[in-house]
Amino acid sequence: MLQKQKKLILNSRQQAAMRRAGQVNAALMDFIRPHVHAGMATEKIDEMVFQWTMDHGHKPATLGYQNYPKSCCTSLNEVICHGIPKDEILQEGDIVNIDITTVVDGWHGDQSETFLIGDVSEERRAVTQCAFDCMHLAIDALTPGCxxxxxGETIVPEAHRRGFSVVREYVGHGLGRQFHLDPSIPHFPNRQSRIDRLYPGMCFTVEPMINAGTRYARCDKADGWTVRTKDGRPSAQFEHTVLMTEEGPEILTLTQDGPQKGHQF
Structure with a gap:
């Protein structure tokens, strides 16, 4: 177990490469931010993600990954994750999670945000706030070697306190030269997560998916990707790439224009 984990520990040069990948990915999120509004088609957002990424000499990690057809994921309302951009138009009252991952000189930056489109229902606003708060609470709880x-021990009680549930089928992950690495980062405590530790030099994502209703999900058999809540109620997610340092967790994908810790939606 320890030998397996030590392979994931990045040296100072590799950590600098991951910081750059995170900064590039955050800049892309800020670039698309003004375009996420009512009347915009999700496929147009995807086109902008692709063009900006290529124009800057990088690659969208999702495009072609296990045959995924687009450069980002756009998960609307009851879609938990892996929503495929298409001709659907964002409407007033929607919430949409946009998940982007950029390959920068071979290293991955990965993050997502849930956007509120105009005036949204109280339930959609509350589940979005919960996902955002849970992500930051979990990151703040981490210490070197924990x-x-x-x-999960931080996220589950907070989500349940607010009357929401935590998705278990889809989790965070280690990150580096590959898109998905060990260790798995579940947002609920389980046996393996009580064994795995986060040592300085390890890079990973924290990306809780919070449902307004039941935690259970179903994958669309037609496209093989789109994951929806089983009861059709809304879901929200936020994600950051995190580097564990000797001093504690460092968020690598902080945006300049997006919501910062403590933001109220």
Missing amino acids: TVSKI
Whole structure:
């Protein structure tokens, strides 16, 4: 177990490469931010993600990944994750999670945000706030060498306190030269997460998916990707790439224009 984990520890040069990948990905999120509004088609957002990424000499990690057809994921309302951009038009009252991952000189930056489109229902606003707060609470709870389970042990009680549920089928992950690495980062405590530890030099994502109703999900058999809540109620997610340092967790994908810790939606 320890030998397996030590392979994931990045040296100072590799950490600098991950910081750059995170900064590039955050700049892309800020670039698309003004375009996420009512009347915009999600496929147009995807086109902008692709063009900006290529114009800057990088690659969208999702495009072609396990045959995924687009450069980002756009998950609307009851879609938990992996929503495929298409000709659907964002409407007043929607919430949409946009998940982007950029390959920068071989290293991955990965993050997502849930956007509120105009005036949204109280339930959609509250579940979005919960996902955002849970992500930051979990990151703040981490210390060098702590168990991965610290994340789930922080998120689950907070989500349940607010009357929401935490998705279990889809989790965070290690990150580096590959898109998905060990350790798995579940947002609920389980046996493996109580064993795995987050040592300085390890890079990973924290990306809780919070449902307004039941935690259970169903994958669209037609496209093989789109994951929806089983009861059709809304879901929200936020994600950051995090580097564990000797001093504690460092968020690598902070945006300049997006919501910062403590933001109220």
